[in-house]
Amino acid sequence: MKLLVTGGAGYIGSHMVRTLGEKGHDVVVYDNLSSGHRESLLYGRLVVADLADRETLRILLQEEKFDAVIHFAAFIAVEESVKDPIKYYRNNFSNALNLIDTCVRYGLDKFIFSSTAAVYGMPEKMPVTEETPLLPINPYGSSKMMTELALRDIAAVTGLRYAALRYFNVAGADPQTRIGQRYKEATHLITLALRTALGLRESLNIFGTDYATPDGTCIRDYIHVDDLISAHLRALDYLAGGAPSRVFNCGYGKGYSVREVVDMAKKVTGIDFPVKETGRRAGDPPALIADSSRIRNELGWQPTHDDLEYIIKTAWDWEKKRLALNL
Numbered sequence: 001m002k003l004l005v006t007g008g009a010g011y012i013g014s015h016m017v018r019t020l021g022e023k024g025h026d027v028v029v030y031d032n033l034s035s036g037h038r039e040s041l042l043y044g045r046l047v048v049a050d051l052a053d054r055e056t057l058r059i060l061l062q063e064e065k066f067d068a069v070i071h072f073a074a075f076i077a078v079e080e081s082v083k084d085p086i087k088y089y090r091n092n093f094s095n096a097l098n099l100i101d102t103c104v105r106y107g108l109d110k111f112i113f114s115s116t117a118a119v120y121g122m123p124e125k126m127p128v129t130e131e132t133p134l135l136p137i138n139p140y141g142s143s144k145m146m147t148e149l150a151l152r153d154i155a156a157v158t159g160l161r162y163a164a165l166r167y168f169n170v171a172g173a174d175p176q177t178r179i180g181q182r183y184k185e186a187t188h189l190i191t192l193a194l195r196t197a198l199g200l201r202e203s204l205n206i207f208g209t210d211y212a213t214p215d216g217t218c219i220r221d222y223i224h225v226d227d228l229i230s231a232h233l234r235a236l237d238y239l240a241g242g243a244p245s246r247v248f249n250c251g252y253g254k255g256y257s258v259r260e261v262v263d264m265a266k267k268v269t270g271i272d273f274p275v276k277e278t279g280r281r282a283g284d285p286p287a288l289i290a291d292s293s294r295i296r297n298e299l300g301w302q303p304t305h306d307d308l309e310y311i312i313k314t315a316w317d318w319e320k321k322r323l324a325l326n327l
Contacts (some may be wrong), residue, residue, distance in 0.1 A: 007073030051095035068110035085125025092143035168251035173318035180318030208280035226304035251290025
């Protein structure tokens with residue numbers, strides 16, 4: 001297939017491009033490189049442009065007949081979204097709308113959207129199903145929810161069909177250490193823990209130890225990036241087969257507490273790095289675990305890396321390489 005991957009030079013996008021290239025697909029990456037890196041692209045052709053540039057989008061989609069688009073390009077830092085909501089609504093929603101509109105105008109009828117569990121906010125029941133009410137509590141989650149709603153309404157009156165994949169906590173790296181997270185200012189627990197182990201941070205903060213969980217810390221559902229990519233491949237086949245628009249949770253259906261992740265990071269690295277316990281962060285739900293039965297049953301998705309130690313080991317191998325090569 002000929003595929004357009006927006007944000008394909010970023011963390012998850014680059015793993016998608018790697019896999020698509022290995023499978024022989026013709027890939028064009030559309031990325032403004034604000035947080036992505038051209039060195040992360042193992043396959044495909046790169047178009048350096050912003051999704052706000054409607055003319056470049058128009059020319060690209062008019063001249064090249066893509067079979068589908070996989071849309072990753074977005075800002076993802078929750079705390080930043082609270083401080084600068086305009087930035088998040090402009091990029092995550094307005095620019096996504098530019099892309100969707102251009103797709104509809106030029107007959108690109110299959111759209112895979114990178115969504116997030118943040119659309120659920122602080123759900124009362126676990127695990128979270130796709131029918132759980134969407135009640136985001138920050139601009140990041142709201143901007144993703146708005147794009148989902150726009151896709152729903154636009155698909156209802158056009159030929160567009162979409163799959164919205166709601167990610168839980170994505171971690172890990174390419175097992176061959178070719179690519180991985182390259183964010184200078186990491187926000188994810190596993191990456192922060194490993195960079196603390198490497199001495200790049202003074203200590204790792206645990207935000208809140210008094211939650212109603214077995215050890216008092218928040219519980220999250222972690223998914224290896226390669227299993228997430230396999231979910232996208234399933235979704236691509238699903239839409240290519242003519243199936244209707246659908247929303248899918250992407251997680252393993254079980255969670256690990258912050259303390260469990262820290263303990264495993266210490267085991268994998270062999271380093272007893274310093275940890276500080278501090279107060280809760282506003283808006284952190286005590287637990288967030290996916291009910292992934294829909295994607296398993298309807299798309300036949302079978303994850304192969306459901307192992308916290310493996311997830312952290314691939315991330316650790318990557319972080320050591322990143323430091324050694326100053327990536």
